[in-house]
Amino acid sequence: MMKGKRLLLLVLVGLLIAAFPLAASARQTLGVVISTLNNPFFVTLKEGTEQKAQELDVDVVIYDAQDDSAKMASAMEDLIQKEVDAILVNPTDADAVVPSIMKANAAKIPVFTIDRGASSGEVVCHIASDNVAGGRMAGEFLAEQIGGAGKVVELVGIPGTSAARDRGQGFHEAMKEYPDIEIVASQAADFNRDKGLTVFENILQAQPEIDGVFAHNDEMVLGAIAAAEAAGREGIVFVGFDAIDDAVKAVEEGSLAATVAQQPKEMGLMGVEYAVRYLNGEDIPENVPVPLKLVTQ
């Protein structure tokens, strides 16, 4: 009797062990490590990954690093131990994540970064917002709003940063299509509300006519709006970038014409999509730009 039970147990265990690799090979498993689920932006991103995983019939294992690089490292180690097929990571810090990525590289598990990049290590593909397209979108919107002609001001982010370069490039590309629009001033306000205020105050002194303003982020454009209000200058179309809470409120109130929003859900969807395409042997680009959208009234 006892012997029979033991035998049965052995057989069952044997079956389980035998079945496990079968099951694993049938369904792909993606590990997803997110910097923090305390921020609604990343919660939406996570939901995007889950939705796509369900569509494509793959499993996702999600870790919340709680904005802690050490937690992120242990989550990555867990995923490597589990031998997941690919890891999608939204790093808390571009440098702190590097050792974990190298461990995954050593274990031959492909790594994808979402929204924030990693400063080194082998990453198959980086999925993030397309700032150039966003700048172009903002420029086109601004041009339409002012009727394709007039004087505009560009408030530049911290000179030399990638966000400032890309957003500025997109904006200038859009402006080239409108020969009747003149960029009368293009000045750095360092992504900062306080500098946006003073820099735009100064520009208002020099430019009696301004039809529109594009700022590389919302902080600067909110400062510029405060400057225009204090100076009693009306009829200026303001366009910002990032869709922060204060800016969305300003759009609702009408003082801000538009702000460019990132789409975290798209990031999640595209992250899983590209990871699965890669696992199925497709060639995928090193950078996947995620489209942005314009928030208007």
Added chain:
Amino acid sequence: MHALFQRHPAFGGFLLTMSLRERFSGKIFTESYAILGAVLLALCILLTFLEPRFLSVSNIFNILRQSAIIGIISLGMTCVILVRGIDLSVGSIVALSSLVGAATVHAGFPFFVAWGVALLVGAICGGINGVVVGWLGIPPFIVTLGMMGAARGAALLFTGGAPISGFPDAFRVLGKGWLAAVPVPVLVFGGVFFVLYLLLERSIWGEQVRSIGSNPVAAWGSAMSVPRITASVFVLSGVLSALSGLVLAGRLDAAQPTAGLGYEFGAIAAAVLGGTQFSGGKGTLFGTILGVLIMGIISNGINILNVNPFYEQVVRGLVIAAALVFYGRLSAREAA
């Protein structure tokens, strides 16, 4: 002129004559004022020539209003540097105190209570700096670097990184109000200058501040409490940072945990440009005001002329370096 000072029994004659002689014998101040004034004038003439709108009444008030924020802090910084100190925490105190003030007014308290609370936060931060520097003798660079991080962190924690925006007009008066034809921030800046001028040049406290900076050994030997005077200077710097934070919040209609980043550099640069020396004891509020205005005019000029932003930092750096070289040579000549 120094009646108060002479009546005070706490000072030995040695300290009195030395600090006074140092102050009045040197041509350093008059000479540097002349040079700074000339630089200021040359800048104005050049900018007017390049862009006539520079010299409009509205632009002059614009520059003064913008300069008020960093200017108020620079006046406090000047006093700190006079006692051989430095205060790196000013920008973080701007953020923390204005956020606390903003939260107070949002909680339904009247604007003056909110102002009081903000100034109190500035005084507490400055007080901690002052106590640690004054009584524990830890170098001010380290102490205020710590406060810079701590106050910034506290500001971020306080609202979870979010700004507080939308204030009643009364609360914003310090930043956006006008009295007759003068913007309130300019009046606040002027008022702070006037009060500090009286304190520094016409009171015993000012004499003590200068003597600590110019000769700490003699100061310790005298009857005055060096730690107490030192601490009071840091409290002053904290309170002025908070006041500046209120002006900033009023102007922006928002208080931000990231406000005031880098203000310490602006304030130190203005003071140094105005002739305040890190070796302590030497420097005046008037010089600092000239320094603040020169920096403000450079920023304004760059914006109104639409100069490539990459040049801005180069120009600022060169101006400060040139000032340091100039003052260095001036004191070398004095010593010779």
